[in-house]
Amino acid sequence: MTEGRAGETLLQVERGITDETVGHITRVEELFYELRIEDTMTRDPKVVTPDVPMRAVLELFRQARISGAPVVVQGELVGIISIEDLIRALVKGDLDVPLKEYMTSKVITVQAQSPVIEALKTFAQTRVGRLPVVDENGRLVGIITKGDITRGVLKALQRDIQLEELKRYRASHLFEDIVSDRTSLVLRYYIKPRDFTHGGQASHHIKRALLRLGASPQVARRCGIAAYEAEMNLIIHTTNGGVIRVGIEPSDILIETFDDGPGIPDIQLAMTPGYSTAPEEVREMGFGAGMGLKNIERCADSMQLESIPGKGTHLTVRIYLHPQDGQVREHKSEGGTRIA
Amino acid sequence: MTLQEIVAELNLMCLTNPCDFSAIEVKSGYASDLLSCVMAGARHHGVWITLQSHSNVVAVAALLELSAVIITEGARPSQDAIDKANEERVNLFLTDKSTFWVVGKLWEMGVRDS
Numbered sequence: 329m330t331e332g333r334a335g336e337t338l339l340q341v342e343r344g345i346t347d348e349t350v351g352h353i354t355r356v357e358e359l360f361y362e363l364r365i366e367d368t369m370t371r372d373p374k375v376v377t378p379d380v381p382m383r384a385v386l387e388l389f390r391q392a393r394i395s396g397a398p399v400v401v402q403g404e405l406v407g408i409i410s411i412e413d414l415i416r417a418l419v420k421g422d423l424d425v426p427l428k429e430y431m432t433s434k435v436i437t438v439q440a441q442s443p444v445i446e447a448l449k450t451f452a453q454t455r456v457g458r459l460p461v462v463d464e465n466g467r468l469v470g471i472i473t474k475g476d477i478t479r480g481v482l483k484a485l486q487r488d489i490q491l492e493e494l495k496r497y498r499a500s501h502l503f504e505d506i507v508s509d510r511t512s513l514v515l516r517y518y519i520k521p522r523d524f525t526h527g528g529q530a531s532h533h534i535k536r537a538l539l540r541l542g543a544s545p546q547v548a549r550r551c552g553i554a555a556y557e558a559e560m561n562l563i564i565h566t567t568n569g570g571v572i573r574v575g576i577e578p579s580d581i582l583i584e585t586f587d588d589g590p591g592i593p594d595i596q597l598a599m600t601p602g603y604s605t606a607p608e609e610v611r612e613m614g615f616g617a618g619m620g621l622k623n624i625e626r627c628a629d630s631m632q633l634e635s636i637p638g639k640g641t642h643l644t645v646r647i648y649l650h651p652q653d654g655q656v657r658e659h660k661s662e663g664g665t666r667i668a
Numbered sequence: 669m670t671l672q673e674i675v676a677e678l679n680l681m682c683l684t685n686p687c688d689f690s691a692i693e694v695k696s697g698y699a700s701d702l703l704s705c706v707m708a709g710a711r712h713h714g715v716w717i718t719l720q721s722h723s724n725v726v727a728v729a730a731l732l733e734l735s736a737v738i739i740t741e742g743a744r745p746s747q748d749a750i751d752k753a754n755e756e757r758v759n760l761f762l763t764d765k766s767t768f769w770v771v772g773k774l775w776e777m778g779v780r781d782s
Binding site for chain 2: 354524525527528529531532535549552553556557560613614615617618619620622623626
Protein backbone atom coordinates (compact mmCIF):
# COMPACT_ATOMS: atom_id res chain seq x y z
CA MET A 329 0.00 0.00 0.00
CA THR A 330 2.72 2.40 1.01
CA GLU A 331 4.63 1.91 -2.22
CA GLY A 332 1.64 2.44 -4.48
CA ARG A 333 0.63 5.55 -2.60
CA ALA A 334 4.17 6.84 -2.55
CA GLY A 335 4.30 6.36 -6.30
CA GLU A 336 1.21 8.46 -6.77
CA THR A 337 2.57 11.17 -4.52
CA LEU A 338 5.77 11.24 -6.50
CA LEU A 339 3.87 11.71 -9.71
CA GLN A 340 2.02 14.60 -8.15
CA VAL A 341 5.25 16.13 -6.93
CA GLU A 342 6.73 15.91 -10.39
CA ARG A 343 3.69 17.52 -11.98
CA GLY A 344 3.44 20.11 -9.24
CA ILE A 345 0.61 20.09 -6.76
CA THR A 346 -2.50 21.89 -7.86
CA ASP A 347 -5.32 23.03 -5.60
CA GLU A 348 -7.35 20.18 -7.00
CA THR A 349 -4.85 17.49 -6.05
CA VAL A 350 -4.47 19.00 -2.58
CA GLY A 351 -8.14 18.24 -2.05
CA HIS A 352 -7.55 14.57 -2.84
CA ILE A 353 -4.52 14.01 -0.64
CA THR A 354 -5.06 11.24 1.88
CA ARG A 355 -3.89 11.25 5.47
CA VAL A 356 -1.07 8.83 4.60
CA GLU A 357 0.20 11.15 1.88
CA GLU A 358 -0.02 14.07 4.28
CA LEU A 359 2.10 12.14 6.75
CA PHE A 360 4.84 11.71 4.14
CA TYR A 361 5.21 15.48 4.30
CA GLU A 362 4.64 15.92 8.04
CA LEU A 363 6.94 13.21 9.37
CA ARG A 364 10.66 13.92 9.28
CA ILE A 365 13.20 11.29 8.33
CA GLU A 366 14.69 11.37 11.84
CA ASP A 367 11.24 10.49 13.26
CA THR A 368 11.12 7.16 11.45
CA MET A 369 14.80 6.16 10.89
CA THR A 370 16.74 3.61 12.92
CA ARG A 371 19.17 5.48 15.17
CA ASP A 372 22.68 4.29 15.98
CA PRO A 373 22.81 1.75 13.17
CA LYS A 374 25.41 -1.02 13.06
CA VAL A 375 28.44 0.36 11.20
CA VAL A 376 31.61 -1.22 9.83
CA THR A 377 35.10 0.05 8.95
CA PRO A 378 36.60 -0.38 5.45
CA ASP A 379 39.31 -2.82 6.45
CA VAL A 380 37.27 -5.57 8.07
CA PRO A 381 36.92 -8.72 5.94
CA MET A 382 33.71 -9.67 4.16
CA ARG A 383 33.47 -12.65 6.53
CA ALA A 384 32.87 -10.16 9.40
CA VAL A 385 30.15 -8.47 7.33
CA LEU A 386 28.49 -11.87 6.90
CA GLU A 387 28.59 -12.45 10.66
CA LEU A 388 27.24 -8.98 11.40
CA PHE A 389 24.35 -9.30 8.94
CA ARG A 390 23.51 -12.72 10.33
CA GLN A 391 23.63 -11.76 13.98
CA ALA A 392 22.01 -8.34 13.75
CA ARG A 393 19.49 -9.57 11.09
CA ILE A 394 20.21 -6.62 8.84
CA SER A 395 20.81 -6.42 5.11
CA GLY A 396 23.11 -3.42 4.86
CA ALA A 397 25.45 -1.24 6.92
CA PRO A 398 27.17 2.14 6.47
CA VAL A 399 30.93 2.12 6.29
CA VAL A 400 32.57 4.80 8.46
CA VAL A 401 36.02 6.09 9.28
CA GLN A 402 36.07 8.08 12.52
CA GLY A 403 32.38 8.90 12.30
CA GLU A 404 32.64 9.98 8.69
CA LEU A 405 30.60 8.09 6.11
CA VAL A 406 32.80 6.61 3.37
CA GLY A 407 30.57 3.94 1.86
CA ILE A 408 27.80 1.41 2.25
CA ILE A 409 27.89 -2.36 2.16
CA SER A 410 24.79 -4.40 1.40
CA ILE A 411 23.69 -8.01 1.21
CA GLU A 412 23.99 -7.80 -2.58
CA ASP A 413 27.70 -6.95 -2.20
CA LEU A 414 28.04 -9.88 0.20
CA ILE A 415 26.44 -12.24 -2.32
CA ARG A 416 28.90 -11.11 -4.99
CA ALA A 417 31.77 -11.87 -2.60
CA LEU A 418 30.29 -15.26 -1.69
CA VAL A 419 29.95 -16.23 -5.35
CA LYS A 420 33.64 -15.49 -5.86
CA GLY A 421 34.66 -17.14 -2.57
CA ASP A 422 36.15 -13.79 -1.56
CA LEU A 423 35.21 -13.73 2.14
CA ASP A 424 38.67 -12.82 3.36
CA VAL A 425 39.15 -9.61 1.35
CA PRO A 426 38.50 -6.27 3.10
CA LEU A 427 35.00 -5.00 2.55
CA LYS A 428 36.23 -1.80 0.88
CA GLU A 429 36.76 -3.95 -2.25
CA TYR A 430 33.04 -4.61 -2.45
CA MET A 431 31.39 -1.56 -0.85
CA THR A 432 29.67 1.21 -2.77
CA SER A 433 31.67 4.34 -2.09
CA LYS A 434 29.45 6.88 -3.82
CA VAL A 435 26.83 6.87 -1.10
CA ILE A 436 23.47 8.49 -1.58
CA THR A 437 22.33 10.02 1.70
CA VAL A 438 19.32 11.88 3.02
CA GLN A 439 19.10 14.66 5.60
CA ALA A 440 17.67 13.87 9.03
CA GLN A 441 15.56 17.05 9.01
CA SER A 442 13.94 16.41 5.62
CA PRO A 443 10.38 15.13 5.33
CA VAL A 444 9.93 11.40 4.71
CA ILE A 445 8.78 12.14 1.14
CA GLU A 446 12.41 13.01 0.28
CA ALA A 447 13.53 9.52 1.27
CA LEU A 448 10.65 7.99 -0.73
CA LYS A 449 11.63 10.03 -3.79
CA THR A 450 15.24 8.90 -3.44
CA PHE A 451 14.12 5.26 -3.08
CA ALA A 452 12.05 5.58 -6.24
CA GLN A 453 14.84 7.26 -8.23
CA THR A 454 17.75 5.05 -7.15
CA ARG A 455 16.10 1.70 -6.34
CA VAL A 456 18.40 1.29 -3.32
CA GLY A 457 16.96 -0.52 -0.31
CA ARG A 458 18.37 1.63 2.49
CA LEU A 459 19.66 5.15 2.86
CA PRO A 460 22.17 6.45 5.40
CA VAL A 461 20.83 9.52 7.19
CA VAL A 462 23.18 12.40 7.92
CA ASP A 463 22.85 15.55 10.04
CA GLU A 464 23.52 19.09 8.81
CA ASN A 465 27.29 18.50 9.28
CA GLY A 466 27.24 15.39 7.12
CA ARG A 467 27.73 13.04 10.06
CA LEU A 468 25.93 9.70 10.10
CA VAL A 469 23.00 9.70 12.53
CA GLY A 470 20.89 6.78 11.30
CA ILE A 471 19.69 4.57 8.49
CA ILE A 472 16.28 4.41 6.87
CA THR A 473 14.46 1.69 4.89
CA LYS A 474 10.96 1.58 3.37
CA GLY A 475 10.04 -0.69 6.27
CA ASP A 476 11.02 2.07 8.73
CA ILE A 477 8.78 4.49 6.85
CA THR A 478 5.82 2.08 6.89
CA ARG A 479 6.24 1.57 10.63
CA GLY A 480 6.56 5.33 11.20
CA VAL A 481 3.39 6.04 9.22
CA LEU A 482 1.46 3.32 11.05
CA LYS A 483 2.58 4.74 14.39
CA ALA A 484 1.50 8.22 13.31
CA LEU A 485 -1.91 6.88 12.22
CA GLN A 486 -2.23 5.19 15.61
CA ARG A 487 -1.48 8.56 17.22
CA ASP A 488 -4.24 10.10 15.06
CA ILE A 489 -6.69 7.52 16.39
CA GLN A 490 -5.64 8.20 19.97
CA LEU A 491 -6.02 11.91 19.34
CA GLU A 492 -9.58 11.34 18.07
CA GLU A 493 -10.30 9.31 21.22
CA LEU A 494 -8.85 12.10 23.33
CA LYS A 495 -10.96 14.68 21.48
CA ARG A 496 -13.98 12.49 22.07
CA TYR A 497 -13.10 12.11 25.74
CA ARG A 498 -12.57 15.84 26.22
CA ALA A 499 -15.74 16.71 24.35
CA SER A 500 -17.79 14.18 26.30
CA HIS A 501 -16.63 15.76 29.55
CA LEU A 502 -17.42 19.28 28.41
CA PHE A 503 -20.70 19.41 30.26
CA GLU A 504 -19.24 17.90 33.43
CA ASP A 505 -16.10 20.01 33.58
CA ILE A 506 -17.66 23.38 32.96
CA VAL A 507 -19.87 24.51 35.79
CA SER A 508 -22.74 26.85 35.17
CA ASP A 509 -26.45 26.93 35.94
CA ARG A 510 -27.16 26.05 32.36
CA THR A 511 -24.47 25.08 29.87
CA SER A 512 -25.16 24.86 26.16
CA LEU A 513 -23.07 24.55 23.06
CA VAL A 514 -24.23 26.17 19.83
CA LEU A 515 -23.06 25.09 16.38
CA ARG A 516 -23.95 27.14 13.30
CA TYR A 517 -23.72 26.10 9.67
CA TYR A 518 -24.29 28.44 6.73
CA ILE A 519 -25.94 26.67 3.82
CA LYS A 520 -25.79 28.02 0.27
CA PRO A 521 -28.72 27.60 -2.13
CA ARG A 522 -28.31 24.89 -4.84
CA ASP A 523 -24.95 23.81 -3.36
CA PHE A 524 -25.56 20.10 -4.00
CA THR A 525 -21.83 19.37 -3.98
CA HIS A 526 -21.61 20.12 -0.27
CA GLY A 527 -25.05 18.72 0.53
CA GLY A 528 -24.86 16.55 3.63
CA GLN A 529 -21.63 18.04 4.92
CA ALA A 530 -23.20 20.09 7.71
CA SER A 531 -25.30 17.14 8.89
CA HIS A 532 -22.21 14.93 8.81
CA HIS A 533 -20.37 17.43 11.02
CA ILE A 534 -23.34 17.65 13.36
CA LYS A 535 -23.49 13.88 13.73
CA ARG A 536 -19.74 13.64 14.38
CA ALA A 537 -19.85 16.44 16.96
CA LEU A 538 -22.66 14.67 18.80
CA LEU A 539 -20.77 11.37 18.84
CA ARG A 540 -17.72 13.16 20.21
CA LEU A 541 -19.88 14.72 22.88
CA GLY A 542 -20.91 11.25 23.94
CA ALA A 543 -24.40 11.01 22.41
CA SER A 544 -25.56 7.44 21.74
CA PRO A 545 -25.20 6.24 18.11
CA GLN A 546 -29.01 6.07 17.81
CA VAL A 547 -29.49 9.67 18.94
CA ALA A 548 -26.63 10.84 16.70
CA ARG A 549 -28.17 9.00 13.75
CA ARG A 550 -31.62 10.52 14.32
CA CYS A 551 -30.08 14.00 14.58
CA GLY A 552 -28.00 13.30 11.47
CA ILE A 553 -31.06 12.30 9.41
CA ALA A 554 -33.17 15.24 10.63
CA ALA A 555 -30.30 17.65 9.99
CA TYR A 556 -29.68 16.14 6.54
CA GLU A 557 -33.28 16.62 5.41
CA ALA A 558 -33.31 20.17 6.82
CA GLU A 559 -30.00 20.93 5.11
CA MET A 560 -31.23 19.59 1.75
CA ASN A 561 -34.42 21.64 2.09
CA LEU A 562 -32.31 24.79 2.49
CA ILE A 563 -30.23 23.80 -0.55
CA ILE A 564 -33.19 22.85 -2.75
CA HIS A 565 -35.83 25.41 -1.87
CA THR A 566 -34.44 28.64 -0.40
CA THR A 567 -33.78 31.82 -2.33
CA ASN A 568 -30.62 32.84 -0.47
CA GLY A 569 -29.73 29.75 1.53
CA GLY A 570 -30.05 29.66 5.29
CA VAL A 571 -28.58 28.78 8.63
CA ILE A 572 -28.66 25.56 10.63
CA ARG A 573 -28.31 26.21 14.33
CA VAL A 574 -27.75 23.27 16.65
CA GLY A 575 -28.11 23.93 20.37
CA ILE A 576 -26.68 21.13 22.48
CA GLU A 577 -27.57 20.88 26.14
CA PRO A 578 -27.02 18.04 28.62
CA SER A 579 -30.61 16.84 28.18
CA ASP A 580 -31.52 17.58 24.58
CA ILE A 581 -30.50 18.76 21.16
CA LEU A 582 -32.34 21.54 19.40
CA ILE A 583 -31.86 21.73 15.64
CA GLU A 584 -33.22 24.87 14.00
CA THR A 585 -33.08 26.21 10.48
CA PHE A 586 -33.70 29.79 9.44
CA ASP A 587 -34.11 31.17 5.94
CA ASP A 588 -35.54 34.28 4.33
CA GLY A 589 -37.75 32.81 1.67
CA PRO A 590 -39.66 31.89 -0.32
CA GLY A 591 -41.64 30.38 2.57
CA ILE A 592 -44.23 27.60 2.58
CA PRO A 593 -47.81 28.65 1.71
CA ASP A 594 -49.52 25.51 3.06
CA ILE A 595 -47.63 23.66 5.76
CA GLN A 596 -50.21 20.85 6.12
CA LEU A 597 -49.82 20.14 2.40
CA ALA A 598 -46.01 20.33 2.64
CA MET A 599 -46.10 17.72 5.42
CA THR A 600 -48.09 15.29 3.25
CA PRO A 601 -45.84 12.38 2.23
CA GLY A 602 -45.05 12.52 -1.46
CA TYR A 603 -45.99 16.18 -1.87
CA SER A 604 -43.08 18.09 -3.36
CA THR A 605 -42.44 21.43 -5.01
CA ALA A 606 -38.89 20.57 -6.05
CA PRO A 607 -38.08 21.38 -9.68
CA GLU A 608 -37.73 18.53 -12.16
CA GLU A 609 -33.93 18.65 -12.49
CA VAL A 610 -33.58 18.36 -8.72
CA ARG A 611 -35.97 15.39 -8.65
CA GLU A 612 -33.95 13.66 -11.31
CA MET A 613 -31.10 13.59 -8.82
CA GLY A 614 -33.37 11.79 -6.38
CA PHE A 615 -34.13 14.79 -4.17
CA GLY A 616 -37.53 16.28 -3.56
CA ALA A 617 -39.32 12.97 -3.00
CA GLY A 618 -41.75 14.76 -0.72
CA MET A 619 -40.52 12.73 2.24
CA GLY A 620 -38.06 15.15 3.82
CA LEU A 621 -40.33 16.80 6.37
CA LYS A 622 -41.90 13.42 7.23
CA ASN A 623 -38.43 12.02 7.87
CA ILE A 624 -37.63 14.94 10.15
CA GLU A 625 -40.87 14.36 12.06
CA ARG A 626 -40.08 10.65 12.37
CA CYS A 627 -36.66 11.39 13.91
CA ALA A 628 -37.79 14.21 16.17
CA ASP A 629 -39.22 14.09 19.67
CA SER A 630 -40.98 17.31 18.77
CA MET A 631 -41.05 19.37 15.62
CA GLN A 632 -42.36 22.79 14.81
CA LEU A 633 -42.54 24.42 11.41
CA GLU A 634 -43.43 28.07 11.01
CA SER A 635 -43.45 29.89 7.71
CA ILE A 636 -44.58 33.17 6.25
CA PRO A 637 -44.71 33.19 2.43
CA GLY A 638 -42.32 35.82 1.11
CA LYS A 639 -40.60 36.15 4.50
CA GLY A 640 -39.08 32.81 5.34
CA THR A 641 -39.29 29.57 7.26
CA HIS A 642 -38.22 28.55 10.75
CA LEU A 643 -37.95 24.85 11.56
CA THR A 644 -37.44 23.63 15.12
CA VAL A 645 -36.60 20.01 15.91
CA ARG A 646 -35.98 18.73 19.43
CA ILE A 647 -34.37 15.39 20.20
CA TYR A 648 -33.83 14.16 23.77
CA LEU A 649 -30.48 12.66 24.66
CA HIS A 650 -31.67 10.06 27.13
CA PRO A 651 -34.31 7.41 26.52
CA GLN A 652 -36.07 8.16 29.83
CA ASP A 653 -37.15 11.48 28.29
CA GLY A 654 -38.75 9.45 25.52
CA GLN A 655 -42.33 9.79 26.78
CA VAL A 656 -42.54 12.97 24.79
CA ARG A 657 -41.72 10.97 21.65
CA GLU A 658 -44.60 8.59 22.38
CA HIS A 659 -46.90 11.52 22.84
CA LYS A 660 -45.78 13.03 19.57
CA SER A 661 -46.53 9.92 17.53
CA GLU A 662 -50.16 10.24 18.61
CA GLY A 663 -50.34 13.40 16.63
CA GLY A 664 -48.82 15.75 19.17
CA THR A 665 -46.54 17.49 16.70
CA ARG A 666 -47.28 21.13 16.83
CA ILE A 667 -47.38 22.64 13.42
CA ALA A 668 -47.76 26.37 13.61
CA MET B 669 -24.19 -12.57 4.87
CA THR B 670 -20.86 -10.93 4.19
CA LEU B 671 -20.20 -8.28 1.59
CA GLN B 672 -17.52 -10.57 0.16
CA GLU B 673 -20.14 -13.20 -0.82
CA ILE B 674 -22.31 -10.56 -2.49
CA VAL B 675 -19.41 -9.00 -4.41
CA ALA B 676 -18.36 -12.44 -5.68
CA GLU B 677 -21.85 -13.69 -6.57
CA LEU B 678 -22.92 -10.51 -8.36
CA ASN B 679 -19.50 -9.87 -9.87
CA LEU B 680 -19.51 -6.25 -8.67
CA MET B 681 -16.84 -3.74 -9.55
CA CYS B 682 -15.46 -1.97 -6.49
CA LEU B 683 -15.03 1.79 -7.09
CA THR B 684 -13.60 2.71 -3.69
CA ASN B 685 -10.44 1.52 -1.93
CA PRO B 686 -11.05 -2.16 -1.27
CA CYS B 687 -11.01 -3.35 2.33
CA ASP B 688 -11.70 -6.73 3.95
CA PHE B 689 -15.22 -7.33 2.60
CA SER B 690 -15.45 -10.67 4.40
CA ALA B 691 -15.47 -8.70 7.67
CA ILE B 692 -18.43 -6.54 6.60
CA GLU B 693 -21.84 -7.91 7.45
CA VAL B 694 -24.80 -7.07 5.21
CA LYS B 695 -27.94 -7.32 7.28
CA SER B 696 -30.61 -6.12 4.86
CA GLY B 697 -31.25 -4.49 1.52
CA TYR B 698 -33.10 -1.47 0.19
CA ALA B 699 -33.67 -0.18 -3.33
CA SER B 700 -34.78 3.32 -4.30
CA ASP B 701 -33.57 6.32 -6.27
CA LEU B 702 -35.32 8.81 -4.00
CA LEU B 703 -32.92 9.86 -1.30
CA SER B 704 -35.51 10.69 1.33
CA CYS B 705 -37.13 7.29 0.88
CA VAL B 706 -33.72 5.75 1.49
CA MET B 707 -33.33 7.95 4.58
CA ALA B 708 -36.63 6.62 5.83
CA GLY B 709 -36.39 3.00 4.70
CA ALA B 710 -32.80 1.77 4.59
CA ARG B 711 -31.44 0.19 7.73
CA HIS B 712 -27.92 0.64 8.92
CA HIS B 713 -25.44 -2.08 7.89
CA GLY B 714 -27.69 -2.68 4.90
CA VAL B 715 -26.95 -2.58 1.19
CA TRP B 716 -28.60 0.09 -0.99
CA ILE B 717 -29.23 -0.42 -4.69
CA THR B 718 -29.73 2.71 -6.81
CA LEU B 719 -28.97 4.19 -10.18
CA GLN B 720 -28.24 7.60 -8.68
CA SER B 721 -24.52 8.20 -8.82
CA HIS B 722 -23.87 11.77 -7.61
CA SER B 723 -21.95 12.61 -4.46
CA ASN B 724 -25.02 13.00 -2.27
CA VAL B 725 -25.48 9.24 -2.48
CA VAL B 726 -22.29 9.06 -0.42
CA ALA B 727 -23.63 11.56 2.14
CA VAL B 728 -26.79 9.47 2.59
CA ALA B 729 -24.86 6.19 2.83
CA ALA B 730 -22.46 7.69 5.39
CA LEU B 731 -25.24 9.09 7.55
CA LEU B 732 -27.07 5.77 7.54
CA GLU B 733 -23.85 3.76 8.05
CA LEU B 734 -24.69 1.46 5.17
CA SER B 735 -22.42 -1.52 4.48
CA ALA B 736 -22.41 -0.89 0.74
CA VAL B 737 -24.02 0.98 -2.15
CA ILE B 738 -24.52 -0.80 -5.47
CA ILE B 739 -24.91 1.59 -8.39
CA THR B 740 -26.73 -0.06 -11.29
CA GLU B 741 -26.93 0.31 -15.08
CA GLY B 742 -23.25 1.28 -15.24
CA ALA B 743 -23.95 4.83 -13.97
CA ARG B 744 -20.36 5.57 -12.96
CA PRO B 745 -20.05 8.28 -10.27
CA SER B 746 -17.66 11.22 -10.67
CA GLN B 747 -14.16 11.04 -9.23
CA ASP B 748 -15.26 13.61 -6.64
CA ALA B 749 -17.98 11.29 -5.42
CA ILE B 750 -15.56 8.35 -5.27
CA ASP B 751 -13.01 10.43 -3.34
CA LYS B 752 -15.68 11.50 -0.92
CA ALA B 753 -16.72 7.86 -0.46
CA ASN B 754 -13.13 6.89 0.34
CA GLU B 755 -12.96 9.71 2.84
CA GLU B 756 -16.20 8.66 4.53
CA ARG B 757 -15.38 4.95 4.18
CA VAL B 758 -18.47 4.20 2.14
CA ASN B 759 -18.10 1.10 -0.08
CA LEU B 760 -19.28 1.91 -3.62
CA PHE B 761 -19.85 -0.78 -6.24
CA LEU B 762 -20.80 -0.59 -9.87
CA THR B 763 -22.63 -3.06 -12.09
CA ASP B 764 -23.98 -2.92 -15.63
CA LYS B 765 -27.04 -4.88 -14.56
CA SER B 766 -30.39 -3.29 -13.69
CA THR B 767 -31.66 -2.62 -10.18
CA PHE B 768 -34.31 -5.33 -10.73
CA TRP B 769 -31.64 -7.92 -11.56
CA VAL B 770 -29.47 -7.01 -8.55
CA VAL B 771 -32.39 -7.08 -6.13
CA GLY B 772 -33.54 -10.42 -7.56
CA LYS B 773 -30.09 -11.93 -7.09
CA LEU B 774 -29.78 -10.59 -3.55
CA TRP B 775 -33.20 -11.98 -2.68
CA GLU B 776 -32.15 -15.38 -4.06
CA MET B 777 -29.07 -15.20 -1.84
CA GLY B 778 -31.29 -14.63 1.17
CA VAL B 779 -30.96 -10.87 1.67
CA ARG B 780 -34.28 -9.42 2.88
CA ASP B 781 -35.58 -5.91 3.41
CA SER B 782 -35.22 -5.94 7.16
